[in-house]
Amino acid sequence: MPLSRRARSISPSSTLAITTLAKQMQAEGIDIISFAGGEPDFDTPGHAREAGIRAIQEGFTRYTASAGIEKLRDSVVAKLKRDNGLEYTREEVITCAGSKQGLYNLAMVLFDKRDEVIIPTPYWVSYPEQVRLADATPVFAPTHEEEGFRLKRRDIERVLTRRTKAVIINSPCNPTGAVIDTEELMAIAELAVERDFYLVSDEAYETLTYDGVKHVSIASLGEEVKARTFVAGSTSKAYAMTGWRLGYVAGPKEVIKAMIDLQSHSTSAPTSVSQMTAVAALLGPQEPVGAMRREFDRRRRYLLERIQSIPGVTCIPPQGTFYAFPNVSAFYGKKIARGRKISGSADLTAYLLREARVTVVPGVDFGSDKHLRLSYCMNIKLIGEGLERVARALGQLS
Numbered sequence: 350m351p352l353s354r355r356a357r358s359i360s361p362s363s364t365l366a367i368t369t370l371a372k373q374m375q376a377e378g379i380d381i382i383s384f385a386g387g388e389p390d391f392d393t394p395g396h397a398r399e400a401g402i403r404a405i406q407e408g409f410t411r412y413t414a415s416a417g418i419e420k421l422r423d424s425v426v427a428k429l430k431r432d433n434g435l436e437y438t439r440e441e442v443i444t445c446a447g448s449k450q451g452l453y454n455l456a457m458v459l460f461d462k463r464d465e466v467i468i469p470t471p472y473w474v475s476y477p478e479q480v481r482l483a484d485a486t487p488v489f490a491p492t493h494e495e496e497g498f499r500l501k502r503r504d505i506e507r508v509l510t511r512r513t514k515a516v517i518i519n520s521p522c523n524p525t526g527a528v529i530d531t532e533e534l535m536a537i538a539e540l541a542v543e544r545d546f547y548l549v550s551d552e553a554y555e556t557l558t559y560d561g562v563k564h565v566s567i568a569s570l571g572e573e574v575k576a577r578t579f580v581a582g583s584t585s586k587a588y589a590m591t592g593w594r595l596g597y598v599a600g601p602k603e604v605i606k607a608m609i610d611l612q613s614h615s616t617s618a619p620t621s622v623s624q625m626t627a628v629a630a631l632l633g634p635q636e637p638v639g640a641m642r643r644e645f646d647r648r649r650r651y652l653l654e655r656i657q658s659i660p661g662v663t664c665i666p667p668q669g670t671f672y673a674f675p676n677v678s679a680f681y682g683k684k685i686a687r688g689r690k691i692s693g694s695a696d697l698t699a700y701l702l703r704e705a706r707v708t709v710v711p712g713v714d715f716g717s718d719k720h721l722r723l724s725y726c727m728n729i730k731l732i733g734e735g736l737e738r739v740a741r742a743l744g745q746l747s
């Protein structure tokens with residue numbers, strides 16, 4: 350059956366594909382250690398789960414308003430004030446089935462055929478696809494490993510044109526873990542105002558920063574920049590709520606209204622029960638967030654030390670998220686048994702799956718073929734065992 354041009358233009362999310370493959374192999378009894386996943390291995394905090402259960406028991410199981418219930422939108426408003434120093438009204442907030450749907454809705458209502466949207470590389474896999482689905486053109490702005498992959502104003506300036514409609518910033522960044530410092534955010538905000546483009550600020554990992562580095566929302570740097578910024582947030586990573594599917598976008602209300610109208614014709618609204626869970630997560634005790642962050646930090650330091658000790662591997666210390674993005678290009682051109690050579694990150698990923706029974710995500714999927722993305726959403730013992738396997742397999746290449 351002939352598929353639409355749109356359907357033919359997209360590739361499936363590679364991270365989800367690799368995670369599915371790892372789960373499948375594990376179900377078949379194969380001992381796989383997966384560094385590929387993109388979700389916390391913790392449970393949703395008890396008080397939030399209970400709120401979800403209560404919602405079911407009390408019959409809160411029907412359609413809600415498309416933008417989400419007022420109580421949830423008000424909870425997002427309160428959260429943005431409490432954590433980010435941002436003032437929004439309810440009408441400036443939409444809640445969605447994950448921030449991924451929020452970002453998708455935004456792309457659909459903001460971008461048009463001749464628009465260019467700047468995406469810093471390495472990037473989260475869904476940005477270019479969402480921009481293309483909106484018929485706009487993704488324009489890539491490389492960041493630099495020597496600068497810790499932290500986006501600079503000049504990286505944007507290099508590719509800015511009169512057709513630039515928006516720049517997507519993602520700090521802390523998936524896959525590099527880079528966090529843009531406030532001074533540079535300031536410079537980027539000034540550029541956005543000067544050159545009149547929108548900012549899409551994906552803050553899904555805002556609670557996960559380390560080594561005293563603090564997350565700052567670019568929208569909080571002044572009224573002028575706030576007026577042209579969309580802040581996307583999520584309960585997924587902060588509250589270990591990936592499966593509940595609840596995220597939000599805050600920004601200028603005409604655009605939010607268009608997103609609500611669009612959503613009313615796609616998913617209608619986020620799941621009612623998840624909305625109640627999210628209210629409890631956002632407004633309830635925040636200690637579980639800190640506890641998860643501390644555990645991720647312990648794992649990050651351990652993983653970094655282990656990975657940097659593998660000959661041939663280098664890795665900039667990630668300042669946020671739960672990913673590391675080691676450079677493995679020293680292994681390209683090396684021989685696997687029977688003379689075949691490793692040609693790039695996808696090849697090395699396949700080799701590690703076969704030889705080490707370890708899954709990672711190839712950097713090429715994030716726009717950087719020199720790297721692999723490893724997540725540390727598992728206990729320290731497994732991280733150690735997995736890296737042992739990786740080191741052994743890499744050591745066999747000659």
Ligand SMILES: Cc1ncc(COP(=O)(O)O)c(C=O)c1O
Pocket residue numbers: 387446447448449450473519522523551553582583584585591594595596
């Ligand atoms: C950078 C980034 N943004 C957004 C999302 C979407 O998260 P969710 O739809 O669960 O809120 C993810 C998920 O992996 C992500 O890594």
